[in-house]
Each structure stands twice: as C-alpha cells, then as structure tokens.
Amino acid sequence: MAAAQLISRGKRRTAAYLKAFLSSDSETSRLQGHQDLHNLLEHILSPERAVDDPENLEWLQWLVAGGDTPEDFAKIVRRHDNATTCGLVWTANFVAYRCRTCGISPCMSLCADCFQAGNHTGHDFNMFRSQAGGACDCGDTSVMKTSGFCHRHGPGRNMNVPPCPHDVLAVAEAIIPRILLRVVQHFRDHCRPGIDAYEADMDAVHDADSVLSYLHDLTRMGAAMRKVLTHFLTNPQTYKNFTYGSTPSDHKRQQYQQKSQENYQGALATIPAPPPPFSMEDIAALKAELVHQTFLEELMFWTLKFEFPQKMVTLLLQMLPDNDYKDAFTRTFVQHYSRISVVLVKASDADTMSNRVVHISVQLFSNEDLTRQMVETHQLLEIVLAALVHMMENIQIQSALHDPDHNFHMVVNCSSSTLKDHRYWPLVSDLINILSHRSTAAMFMSNSALLGMWAEFVSLFTGMNLNVRELEHHVEFEPNTYYAAFSAELEACASPMWTLVGHCKQKNTDHLCRAVIDSCLTTLQDWFDAICFQETPPPLQVSFHFPLHRHLAVFISQAVRNGSINIDTILGDPDFLIKLMAHPLQIQVALCEIHSGMWVRNGLQIKGQAMTYVQCHFCCSMIDLDLFLLQLCTSRLDPDYCVRTVLERFSVDEFLSLAVVPADLPMNPEQELSMLQGALLLLCTLQSTRTHLGLNERDLLGQEMVSQLCMSDRTHSQLMDLMPERTTGSNQMKDFEATLKEVADFKAPNFEAGGMQQGTYTPKASVWENEFDPIFILVRAVHRRDFQTAMDRYTAHMKQAGLVEGSESPWPPFRQLQKVLHTYQGIRKILNSKTLHGLIFCILWKSLTLSQSLPEPIIYLCIYLLDMAVDPMCNKPSSTVKEDVATCVPDKRWQQWFPSSNILTNLRHEIQYITVPLKQQESMEDLEDIPEENEEDMDTASPSPSRLGFSLAPTVVRGGNVVVTKSREGQSRKSPDASTSSESRDPGSSSCEDTSGSEPMDTTSSSNELKIEVKQSILSMLVKLHDRLSKDTDRYEPPETWEDADLKWSRGARKHKARDGAHVIGSLLDRIAATCQENLDKLKQLCCKTAPKKFHRRSSDGGDREERRRKARDKQAKLLAEFAAKQRTFLESTSMEEDDSGEGASAESPEKEVAEEEELYDCVICGQTDPSTPDRPIGRVVLLLASSVLGHRTSKDEPPRLPCSDGAALDMLNCGNTYELRQSVMQENFQMSSCLQSVSVGWFGGVYVQSCGHFLHSDCHKSYIRSLRTPDYQHTTQNIDVDKGEFTCPLCRQLANSVLPCQPHQHPLQKVVLEKRRYGSHKKTTPAKEQIKSEQEKAALAQKAAEESKPEEKQKADQAQASSSEELQSQEDKPEDKKDEETGRVSPEFPRSIPTPWRQQAHVMKENQTLDPKPEFQRMIKDLGQVLKKATNADCEDDSILRQGVESIMEDITKATYPKYKVFPKSSVDESLNVFVHSVARTNLELELVQSGNTIVNHSSSSRKFGFVDLLHVLRFHFNATGMDNLWTKLTTLYSDEEERTCSVRLHPELLMLVEKRETPMVLRDATALLIQLTLSLPWPISKAHFTCIVRVLFTLLYTQSLVDISCRFSEEERRAWREAGTDKAASTECMMTESMLGCLISHLVHTPLYHDMDTDLQRVDISQSVWSPHSVEHHIQKYCIHSLRIAALLRRHLFKEDLPDCQDPEQEFQTLVKFLDLQHVPPPTRGDASASRERPFTSASCLHWAVPATQMISHWCQDFTSFVNRKQGPAKSLLLKNFAWRLPCLLRPPSSYDSIFQYHRQRQCTMCCSVPKEPALCLVCGELLCMKGGCCRQQSVMECVQHSISCGAGTGVFLVVNSSTIIVVRGPRACLWGSLYLDSHGEEDRDLRRGRPLYLSEDRFRVLTQQWISHSFDHMCKRWLWHHNRL
DSSP, X not given: XXXXXXXXXXXXXXXXXXXXXXXXXXXXXHHHHHHHHHHXXXXXXXXTSOTTOHHHHHHHHHHHHTTSOHXXXXXXXXXXXXXXXXXXXXXXXXXXXXETTTBSSTTOOEEHXXXXXXXXXXXXXXEEEOSSOEEXXXXXXXXXXXXXXXXXXXXXXXXXXXXXXXXXXXXXXXXXXXXXXXXXXXXXXXXXXXXXXXXXXXXXXXXXXXXXXXXXXXXXXXXXXXXXXXXHHHOHHHHHHHHSOSOXXXXXXXXXXXXXHHHHHHHHHTSOOOOOOGGGTTOGGGSSOOOOOSHHHHHHHHHHHTTOOHHHHHHHHHTTTSHHHHHHHHHHHHHTHHHHHHHHHHOSSHHHHHHHHHHHHHHHHTOHHHHHHHHHHHOHHHHHHHHHHHHHHTTEEEOOSSOTTTOOOEEEOTTSHHHHTTTTXXXXXXXXXXXXXXXXXXXXXXXXXXXXHHHHHHHTTTTOSOEEOOSSSOOSSOOOHHHHHHHHIIIIIIHHHHHHHHHTTSTTOHHHHHHHHHHHHHHHHHHHHHTTOOSSOOTTEEOSOOHHHHHHHHHHHHHXXXXXXXXXXXXXXXXXXXXXXXXXXXXXXXXXXXXXXXXXXXXXXXXXXXXXXXXXXXXXXTHHHHHHHHHHHHTTSOHHHXXXXXXXXXXXXXXXXSSOOGGGOXXXXXXXXXXXXXXXXXXXXXXXXXXXXXXXXXXHHHHHHHHHHHHSOBOHHHHHHHSOOOXXXXXXXXXXXXXXXXXXXXXXXXXXXXXXXXXXXXXXXHIXXXXXXXXXXXXXXXXXXXXXXXXXXXXXXXHHTTOEESSSOOOOOOOOOOOOOGGGGGGGGGGGOHHHHHHHHHHHHHHHHSSSOOOHHHHHHHHHHHHXXXXXXXXXXXXXXXXXXXXXXXXXXXXXXXXXXXXXXXXSOEEEEEEEEOOTTOOGGGGTTOOOOOHHHHHHOOOOTTOOOOOOOOEEEEETTEEEEEOTTSOEEEOTTOOSOXXXXXXTOOHHHHSSOSSOOOOOOOTTEEEEEEEEEHHHXXXXXXXXXXXXXSOOOXXXXXXXXXXXXXXXXXXXXXXXXXXXXXXXXXXXXXXXXXXXXXXXXXXXSOOOHHHHHHHHHHHHHHXXXXXXXHHHHHXXXXXXXHHHHHHHHHHHHHHHHSTTOSOOHHHHHHHHHSOEEEBTTTOOEEEOOSSSOEEEEEEEEEEOTGGGOOSOSSXXXXXXXXXXXXXXXXXXXXXXXXXXXXXXXXXXXHHHHHOOOOTTTEEEEEEEEEEEEHHHHHHHHHHHTSGGGTTTSTXXXXXXXXXXXXXXXXXXXXXXXXXXXXXXXXXXXXXXXXXXXXXXXXXXXXXXHHHHHHHHHHHHHHHHXXXXXXXXXXXXXXXXXXXXXXXXXXXXXXXXXXXXXXXXXXXXXXXHHHHHXXXXXXXXXXXXXXXXXXXXXXXXXXXXXXXXXXXXXXTOHHHHHHHHHHHHHHHTSOGGGTOOTTSOHHHHHHHHHHHHHHHHHHHHHHHTTSSOTTOOOOOOOSOHHHHHHHHHXXXXXXXXXXXXXXXXXXXXXXXXXXXXXXXXXXXXXXXXXXXXOGGGSXXXXXXXXXHHHSOSSOOHHHHHHHHHHHHHHHHHHHHHHHHHHSOHHHHHHHHHHHHHHHHHSSSOOHHHHHHHHHHHHTTSGGGTTOOXXXXXXXXXXXXXXXXXXXXXXXXXXXXXXXHHHHHHHHHHTOOOOOOOOGGGHHHHHHHHTXXXXXXXXXXXXXXXXXXXXXXXXXXXOOSSOHHHHHHHHHHHHHHHHHHOHHHHHHHHSOOOOOOOOOOOBOOSBHHHHHHHHTTOOOTTTOSOOSSEEEETTTOOEEETTOGGGOBTTBOHHHHHHHHHHTTEEEEEETTTTEEEEEETTEEEEEEESEEOTTSOOOGGGSSOOOOEEOHHHHHHHHHHHHHTOHHHHOOOEEEOXXXX
C-alpha cells in the first residue's frame, strides 16, 4: 500500500492495520506489513523533511502505539517492567540523597522516592542539590548495600512480572531503527563544510530536541522497551544495513547518501586522537582512525562533537539499567575517551561540558568489576594517562628555575585556560574514580611503564608558577595564576597520590610502595639534571609547587609505617639528600621572608600563596610533606651542616656574630629578628612535629582538631571542613565523632549580644592543660594573629583554673619531646650539634647585652630548643669524648667553641675569648672615643619585647678595666658581667656577677682581628636571664642534691601550669641540675654566694618607688578634688547669672516650687539637662511603624500550625477579620458617624509607637537630620532613608523616624489660662487632617465611580432617606414626660403604641428597685457632662515650636501606615481622623497588654520608655470632642442641665427610636473604644474622679452586654427558667442581683426575633456544663469583661503614674482589677458578725454603679436594640455574638522536622500564577505560599512577597524560604536575613541546604522570632538590613 493511502486512513487506523500485519504468524503478512511501513516511513522520516516536524512526530507516536493511544500504550508496556534498578536520571539542581551508611561507593546517590521508600533511620545521610546531574543507584549492588534498597528495586524484586508479548512491541521494533537512522542523518547534515561549526552544532541539537524527547519517553517505559532500544543501538548489522546498505535506486537518494557519508568523515577529522606514547601505539582507542560499528558508537561521537548536550547525555544514561547496554556503552565511552581531552581544551563552555562528562563517567567507573574489565581488556589506565599528558604537554613552557639558560625542564603554563578553567578536572576525576578500586590501583602501581608515565606527568607541575622577588619597583600587574597552580597540584597530583596511598595501608603492599618510590627517585634525578641544580637555590626565587618531592615523601612515610623499607638503602647518597632538601627549605625561608615584609613589592598575591600553602585543604599535601622531607634529610645528614645551612638560608648567620658592621647586614633590624625567629621556629618544628614520624591516624585527627579548637570555638561543619584530607574514601573520618567527643565540649546554641549563636565545640580543660601544642598551631595558623588568639584563650583558661605561675604573661607551653619511629631517630642529632649550641649561646649573650632585649618569641624558642636538647631521650650524661678547646675561639665557628657534642657538657663550658675579624679600614683608634654606659641604667632598663628596634652586636674597645661595646645605633652597652672596676667588687662575690672583671681584657691582636673577653657559659647566662626576667625579686636557688633536683623537676612537669619566662627558665635549670652532678655543682657555684649589693640596692629602690607612687596618687587625688570644687563653683555662678538674667526671676516662692516640680530630660546630642518648654521642647526618640499583630490573634487555645499536608488547613478567622466584618455590617445598618464612634480600627495596619527611651531638643534633632544629609555621613546612612525622616538614635543607634514632644510642665495659674483659651478657641486645620482629607477624597472619587455604575441602587437609597425624613417631619407634637410623685424624677411616659406587656414589666421593675443610685455619683455624671459639653480640642500655644512638633509627629503617625488602613468612605474628615486618632491610642494599649502576656499577673510596671502620656497629648490635640456630651448623655440617660432635659422630653419614645434608628445601639458599642474617646475629650490634667466615673458607667454597659451575650447562649428552657428566677429574686431582695438583671433583660428581648431560630453555630458555650449555673454565669461575665478592665487599668496607670497592683494568682485578676479601678463598692459597716461578712462571695454585680435605677437603664439600652432586632434579625445576631477572648498572637508553628516542609512545599503551586515557584517562600503569619523574586506574580513592579508583607502585616513580613531553610524579614522598604529556625543535631544552621543534614526545629529560636514579631523589635535586633527595591 502506498504511503498516501496509509496516511489517508488516519493515524490510529493505520497503526492498528500495521500492527495486525507485523504481529501475524504468516510470513507473507509480515513482509507486506514491513513493506507498507517502509513506504510510510520513507515519507515521514525523509531527510528532506524537517526532523522536528510535529506532524511527523505525532505519526511516530501513534504508529509505535499500534492502535492504542500513546498514553495507554505506555501504561501497557510499564506493566511488564521487570527492572531491578531505578536508574532515574536527573540534571542540575535536582534534590537527591546520599547515605554513607548504605553506600559502597562514595559517589552513590538516591532519588527522593527511593530514599523515602527505603529504611535509613539512624543512618549517616544527607540531602543535596546535584550540581552536574546524576542517576539513582537504588538496586545496584555494586554501588550500595542491599539493606538500603527500596521495596521496588533490588535483586529478585520483580521476578513475578510477566514478559511483554511480542505483538505489543512489534511495530516499535520495526520503527526504532529508522528513528535512530533519522537522528544520525540529521547530525551528519549539520556538519557540512563551510559553515560555522559552533552554530551548526547548536542548531543540530536544538532541531533534534523533539525526537530526542520521544526517545526519552520510550526509555521511561521500562525494561521491555529499553531492551528493544539496546538491541538496535548495539547491533552492528543493523547499523551496517541502514548506513552502508544497498545503493538506493533513486539518484537523488544516492547523492544524499554519498554527501552524508562525506559529512560524517569530515566530522571525524575535526576531533583527532592525541598522539600516543611510543609504548602505547597499539591501543585501539589511541589510534588516529576512529571506526564506528553501531548506532551507539556514532551517537557517542556526536555527543562528543556537540560538547555533551544535556538531551543526549540524559538519553545515553537512561538506558544504563539494561546490563547489556551498560557493557556496550562503557566500551564505546572508553573508545572515545582519548578525544575528550581534545574537545575539552576547545570547548566553548568548559564547566558545563566537564560536569556532563563526569555525569557519565561516574556512572560507569564506580562499578569495580566493569572498571577492572576495561583496564584489562581496553587499557583504560593507559588511555586516561595519555589524555592527561597530552592535555598538559600542549600548555608547557620552559622552566625558569635556577639558571634559565641551562634549564631545559618544561613545566605547565599556569596562565593557560586549561589550568585556569580546570579543564583537566574531568580526566583527573575519572582517574581518581578508577584508582579508588583496589584491584585497579594495584595494577597501576605494578606497572612500571604507567608509574613512569605518571611521574613524568607530575614532573610537569614541579617548579611551576615561579616567583622572583622584586627589589626595586613594585610589580605593575599582580598575576592571579597562583589560584590555578595550587588547584592543579591539589587536584591533578595530590588527590590521585592520596588515593594510591590509601591502598598501600593494606597488608602485602610493600612492593607497591617500593615501586612508586623507585619511579619517583628516577624521575627526581632526571629533574635535578634537567634544571642544572646547584647546591643552593637562588635566594630571590621561590616556587611552592614540588609535587614530585612530595610523592616521594608520602610513599616513604607509608613504607616506613608498614615497616617494609630501609631508608639507608634508598637515600644513602648525601649529595642526593642535599639536593632533596634544598627546595623544601627554600619554601620555609620564603614563608618567613613573606611574613617579614621582604616580598612586599610582589603585591598581595605572594602573601596569598603563603597563606594557601598552609591552609587546611592544602597543608597535608604541601607543608606537612615538605617538613617531613626536611626531617628525613636532616636525620641522615651531618647535624652541624644542617643547622649551618638553615642559618645561612635564613640569612641570620651574620646577625649572630659578636661584631657586626651595619653595612654588612642585608636586612633591617625588624626583618633580622623575624628571620631569626623563623629559623628557630623551623628547628623547633623539625624536632617536635611528628605528623609523619610516628603518629597514627587517630592521633593525627586529634592533633588537628585540638589545634583548630584552640584557635577558636568551631561548629561541627567548620571542624569537618578544616580537617585536612589525607586520604580519600568513606572511612576517612570514621573516628571524627569519637575524637571530637574526647577533646571538646559542646556549647549549645544561645543568644549573645542580641545575636543568635550556633552550637559550637570548645576545648575541654584537659586539652588546654595537656594537649595544647603551640608549635603545631604555629604551623597550622594561616594568620599570625591566630596563634596569638590561641595563646590568649590558653592564658584565660589557665587563669580561670588557677594554674598560672608568675606575674608576667605566660610563655607558650611547649610540649616535651615524644618518641619517634626508630628510622627517624637520627633527627635528634641536631639537638647535640655544636652549631646549635653556639646558636643558643649567641642568642643568650645578645639577650643579656643588647640595650633593648630581643623579642620574647626568640628567647622562648631558644629556651625550648635547649629544653629539648637536655631531654634524656637525646642525651646520656657520660657518653661523649671531650675535646680540647682553645682559650680564644673564632667568631661564628661554633664547632670550635665546645669540647663535645653533648649539651650536658657544653652547658657548663665557659668560653673565655672570641676573636672577631676586622675590616682593613677599621682600627682600634676609631673605637676609642665611645662613651661608657652606666651600669645602673643598663640594669634598670625594662625593654619591651614588642619593640623591634634594638642595638646589635658590638665592636669592642677598652675603657679602663671596663669592657665597653658600641651598638649599631650609636648606643653603648657592656659585657653581661662587667663592673665599674675590679677594686670595687667583693672578692668573695659569685661568678654570676663578676666572672670577667677580675683582670683587664687582653687587647693583644693582629691588625685584622680583635679579641673579645666573654668568660660566660650557657648555664651562667641562663641564671642571669632568669634573674633578669624575675626582676631580681625571686632569684634562682638550686636544689641541694641531684635527687632533689630530679624530684623538683618531675613534680613541676606534672603540674601542667602556665608559667612566665622566669618560671620556665627555673624549671629548665632544675632539669639541668637533675641531669648530672657536674651541672648541679656548677649551678651551686654560680648561685651559692649571697646576693650582691646591687640586689639590695634594687630592693631599696623598689621601696622608694612604692613610696613615690603613693605620693603621686595622693597628689593626683588632691588635684582632682580641687578641680571638682572649681567646677562646682563655676556651675553655681553660671546658674545664678542665668537666674538673674531671666524674666520674672525675683525669687517668688511659688515659681521656685514649680521649677522644682518640672521633669528634666537629658538631650543625647548636646548633653544638656533641661525641662521641656513651648519654645524649646524636648522630644522622645520614637519609631512609628504600622502593625497587624493584633489582627492575627485567634480564639483557639492551641497555636496554629503550618500546614504540611493536603489535609491540613488553616482557620483564617482571626481578630482582624472579625472586627472588619463587624464594622462592615454596622456600616450597612447604621450611620457612618455612629459606627466610627462605636468601634476601633487598627487591628490591621495600626500605628505602634516605639521608643528607645532617649530624648532630644527639637532644634538638636533638626541639626542632626541636616548633618545626616551631608556627604560625610553617607556611609552611616546607607540603610536609612533620611529624606523620610529616618535616623538612628545618637546614643543607642536604634532606628527612629520621629520625635514625640514631651508635654511642658504648667503652673496652676497657667493651666487656668490655657483652659480658657482652649474652650474658647477653634482648632485650625492640621497636616494630619489634610492628609486624611486628601486620601479620603481619592477614596470618594473611586466610590463615586462605582456608584455611578449602579444607578438603580442609588435611587432606592435616596427614596428610603426621603421617606424617613417625611416621617420625622409629620410628628412635631411630642407628649411630655410625667413626674414621679414619690421620687420627683422625670421619666418618659410610655406611648400607647407600645405593647402592654412592656409597660407592665417596666412598672414592675420600678416598684422592685428600692436602692436608689448615690446622689454624689449622679452629680459627678452631670458635672462630667458639663465638662464634655465645653470640651472641643486640646490646644497648644499658637505658633509655638511645641505646636509645630505636635503637628509634625501627628503627620508622621498618619504617614506611618498605608492609606487603606485609615480611609473610611462616606465619612467626614473629622470623623475619619477621630477614629484613626483614638485607634492609635488603643493599638498601643492593646500591644502593651499583649507584650505583657495579655494579663496583669506578674506584670512589670518599671518600664517607662514608652511615654504613652506624651502620645495622648498629641492625640488629644487632634481629637475633635464635639458631640461627646451627647454620647455621654445617651450612655447615662442623665442630662447636665434643664435645657437638655426639656429638649429630650419633647420627643415621644417611639419617635426617639425613629430618630435614632440609624444610631448604633449602646448594647453593640465597644466599651473600650468609648473609654478612650471620652478620655481624649477630657481637659488636661484629667481628674481621677472623672476617669473613675467614666470607667464605672462603661463597666455597667459592659456588664449589660455580657448579660445579653449569655442570654443568647441559653436554650429556650434555660431562658424561661432564668426569667422566672430573676423575677422572683427581684421581688425578694432589696437590690438588683445578677439573676434579677438577667431576668429583666430576657423579659425585654424575649418578644423580639433575637431568640428565634438561633443558629447552633452561634451558641458557643465556653464552659462545659449541661445547665448554666449562677457560678458559670458569673465566670462568663468576668471572662467577658476582663479584657476591657485590663485596658482601663493600663490607661489609668499611664495617666496617673500608678503602679499596677500586685497579682500573682490568675483567678484573682478580675477582683484585683476592679479594686484598682475603684469599681467595687465599699461595704457599709454592719452590726452583725464580721467574719460572715468577709466570707460573703465576690460577684461582679457588686461592682456596678447605676446612674439611674438598673431597670430604667436596662430598659433604655434595650429600646434601640430591640428596634434594630425587629428590623434586622440576622445582622443583630452577628453583631451581638462577638468573640471576646482573643489569645496571644503567635506565628504559625512549623513542624519539628524540616524535611516535612521541604518535601511538601517545594512542589506546591502558587495560588496566583498556578505554577511551582522557583524560590518558594512561606508566610509564617498566615501560611500562604509565595513566589519569592518571581516576576510571574508581580503587580505594578512590586513582587509578591513585598505585596504580601503589606496586605498581611502592614509592611512587616516573616517568610520561610523553602529551598534554604532561612527566615527573611521584610520591614517596609528593607529586608534582612534573620537566620534559620532549623538546626541539625549539632546545633548548626544549614543555609541553602548545602550540607543536607536532617534539620530540626529550634524551640528557642522560634520563641525569639515570635517574641521579636510581637514586640516589633526587628528593626533594632536585626543589624544587616538591605533595600529590597520591591524585588522579593
């Protein structure tokens, strides 16, 4: 059938037709089917058609499905998936897991599904984000243990899966090879000559994307489909038939096939194979010709050609679960491996290609069996090495080491892109992966050709990146090549080296170590010959890179540890050892020179090299091996030669001369001392460091850990990162946790200095006392300050433990010598070399003779060398033959100074004279006129070790009998024991003082040399140095016997105390005394005599000094007292002048009293202490910010939780939503003015006033703001917006944005004047009112536009309003009220239209009310009404600075929140401003209550920082009190005068209800809002009686509201019972009780629809009982009223400066509050039993104060409410049943494990854009998922998180970033990274989830975050704020 016919049949019918033929048993039918399919595919897959044609791709999908839909076909094939491995392939940024407990290979990884399905509880695992991609290894037994497999994968897991029937895959088997052919043809077509190769490659991959995606879909169908693909990918015959088959008959097709073949051959030529080494020419993969035999091989070639595109890499990897394919693909990958290096060098994106190469190779070479097979059959190791060598040979340059003209060695060019871009990394990574298998590593080390090739490769890095010291000019351009050099050595040389060393630790590996050593020795010798090595390297050259030396060192070290090698047979040639140690020694010299500043002209990069050389990731591969190589060489060379070489290379041998001419020294004094210290440190390091001399791995780990912990406390991850990586593999850190537990204590996370600290580890006390090693810390210290920090920490600990000896700073506690392996015992010979003893002698001599002492480090390092030398491990007292020593020895020839090589003998040897050569131009006459130095001046000098200036070794002249020396700086000095004359000395004095002055100096000398008189020994100078350091107050006393000396020293050594210099030297002298009897006798001889007169003179001088100090202190105290007296006199005179110059300062006593009452404030800018005045007010520094914390309170007892599952949901009903809904209902049913007067706003977006408690003058504040705008302060204001008034408090640096004026103190007479002015004035328009008006106009315009769109609704509203007006106008005649004959009170007459039961009930109530209200209470109410009637606004003096400040801060308050929180449509400006003003006061009171725990129990009243009274003054100034008298009258039903009464009685009650039908009933008004409004309306100062009266009236209203709420919660039967009981109770008692009032109220409301069809959801019973009892009713009333009472108590506390009452019992809080507010009646005295009166139970009804009889008041309050209920039953119920018990606000509580958040929310869709966010964030306030930094949800250039912070938190947002576990806080225009709520098991954060450890919620951090959110303290607790620019 032709293709056109098949196409016309349709895709599904054609597919079914072909499937029927291809699966038929008839051969003819199958042939027919194949022919028809061939015809169709020739059309669909024609090369002339685009490969990415969607119509063709759809045809292929339907054809392969064989009549089923593609989706159904995929399901059918997956049913037969019997794969035992997962094989899921992922790309970069995929979340995967790695379990080290289950892993065999360190490269293993698991997908999230397999990990969650497996059992990894308690395992060492981590989650990670893949950087290069990977594949799931679940089910692969070669990579991980079977215990870690999930239930779906593993051997034998899918044995019961049936095989796939043949007919299912019949069409697929026929189509798949044609698809592969079309892909190959497409790639060939894009490699035509003459076009841009890179663009063609990119186009080829892009166009084939859809076909490759379809092949991906096929591989994901399971093992059955992968088996089909494997067959055609790996079958050579199939490839041959389709690519080299019969010549097509069509000429056009024939030309195409020929052209395609030419393109293919041309593409092969573009990637030539690297030239193979001579011995590897027969390896097939290294041959120049590349022959492909399968589709897989050609696809691999195109993958390489196109630089490993992701689609093709993924396709090749998704087939790996098929074992046959894996074997074939590994062979194919090895076949093309040598060409990878060629493509890497030329790659356009080397990083991406490197990652993808490793993505493939790690999946293949992690399998040991497969890797070993490739090594054995395909020479994989040779191929990898050849590729590496070829890559490096292309970038090699000639080495400039030593003499460039004779150096023919080649090194790599560190500036090449190959090294700088790490293009070699994939090949090195593969080599390490291959060598990680023990079998392949053994093959490598057993092959001499491979070892030689590897050594040659390493030699290319030896001596690279050579540095030459600049002496004259600073380097113009600092090179940055050292980054590449260090990385290359570590990755390309050191990492494979450590991998091989790890295998040599096994048994029977001696021959492997020896093979590597022999190869390194051979290559090293060739290298020395190539560089034409001299004995000494050039002093101005240094390279830090000698990996060949380090290879030799590490394998020698391992071989010695194994005990399988004799070093002498390998390194027996001294000349070779001298060459071997030259370059490592040069590096140590260069390190010291760099730290001394001698390389400063080379720029900062040379210092960076020195720091990197000792850095933790490089130290074990560099400095440790270099030091070991030096130890190895010095243990085999002559010790005197070694010491002399060190001194010469450090250039300090001339400095150690006793006669130095300044011109002969190449360095300045500071550099000389630094170099000398470096030489001593190196000698000490070689003796004390045992990294490779005998420490095992556990000890090495402990040593490294101790050194890092001593320098600083570390977190667990920091310690892990700082541990040097000596080996590779999973067992490297197996002892880490156990060692850490031994040496460190865990310090839990805490909060220090306002910041969050992570869990850290600190050294144990035993570590400081026993394991602190200063030398090793100096070796590991990257910065020199790190060592000083460690010493400071050590000193602090020892002082705290009381383990310090001496008054001076302790010296470093150097450790005693430890045993080393026998092979390295020769290193101890250094300590007994005469050259070292001469070095010690010269340093001690100079420390005593220089005018300024040597730096302390030089002295204690010298003492440490001496202490090690006298160690019994190095010496035996009588084992050395003594030699004769001349009386006069030559300078610097130290081998001639001492009689033996035993330090115990040389210690007491006294050197008599030293000859110093003189230059020809010098003579004795030139030195005669040097002045003598006073001995007392020399002795009393106290040099500072920190100073580097000093006088160096002298030339010598004779001054009488005194040996006088001239220093380099022209200062004179003397011999350490010279005196003024021989006659002045005591003949019996000890030699400690006068060993050289017994006879004149011998000046016999030739013309070329000078003889210096010394007559000192090391021992004598030690005694002198001890006495100098102890300041002659504690002279050394030797022990009596040798046994005593040994006992004394051993006891001191066991104490482990911190000692200063004198005690350290004293301990050393004790040790010397314990070595032998001769040394003890010598010490006694030096110290046996009495102290010289000088010592006594010093003591007396010391006493004189103390006396002088005492006199100086007395004189200083006297001067200070005189100065203070003069200061007081001056201040008094100044204040008197000011008083005299002031107006009205005639000393009137009332004004003086006023001045004494004024409150004074300290201005933190000018420092003056003044009162606040209208002309110069003082303001409080405040921060105004919008807050929505109150709105997020809920009524649930349990805190809300963050949802982490689909079933979890949040209850969005909170305080803010409830009050907003309540306000909207009221606005729909009542007048706007009445609504705004009845409620408070600000639950969302309320303004909170926060203060740090500091004050400023107004003029000082303005000057401060002006100064912040100057350029000089721009660096300090980068995170604040000065233009918007922001600034930082000058004292505490907290953020502020306004100044709250303090109310000036007023004289009583001034108050009267101000009150008159206040009542008679009219308030001007303020900026705040203007802003409200402007924003309200904008809202009105928007509303008008909305109303115009609904004309019908507007017309109906106008008609309703007109009808109401007509009804009011029709009733002008009002009946008068009748006067009660008995009481004389006027009461309104009930109209006849009122129902009869209401009239009867009212009369019954009046008859039963026998206790009248107190007349004085009524008078107070009326008086308060008069006050409110006169009140308008608070006012300040016109045009005063205070008024300007009040208006300014009110404007700031108005701007502090967002317009939607302060604009109320359909209201006037005054009404909007009023509700905003009183709500600001309420917001601050409510937040104060919240921050105290929503209770006054244990409330602290000491804090006065807030200044609420000052805020109240500002709010009073802007509050319009007009109409508050009417509100008071409606509230109390008492009129202040007859005019009001007359006006009110004219209206009939029914008409009153009609007039007030749009007024909000009193029962529905917020009592707290009314309290604040009435308080703001009162004149200042507020009378306590007036305030108490208001509280009493409002409590009565609140009480009535609680009764209405209770009655609605009753059932019908309960209401009937309580109504009857209330009537009976009212008839039987004298006063109205709760029962009677409740019954009265129910009687009023029972005839309304309020109780009809009460919704069960509204009947919220908070108390668990079946029937409401009097006790439960009382409990409900108190619970209903207590919150308002708390607010009233706080308000009273601020107004009258009263402390809140002490209440410790929450059950007594209500009673305490009513007593504090003066609500509880004082019981009248009774004649009965007093105890019975005291036991009377407390009830809330006893606190009621009725303005009129209770029945009348209840009836009055119920009238307007019943009218509203009759009109609007539903809204009445919703407004009445409000929630009155809001819990404390709290953030959403996250789950305990962070994995729950991550796994659920990282895949959730955003509700706005309906996509999965790239950076999901969770709001911890409401739980909404947001797109952080995503442009998808942007609105008006504002991204979603910023928008949400405004809508949810009024500018404050707390967001949890899901992908990083961190909290981001948004505050207005700023944002900061707060930290993380989740810590790992070591108390450490894991920001960005880099370590992937399991994280758990930190309760302390969550509590702190919640507290900061509630207290609004983010601004000053978080320090690192950034402008977010609306981009979050």
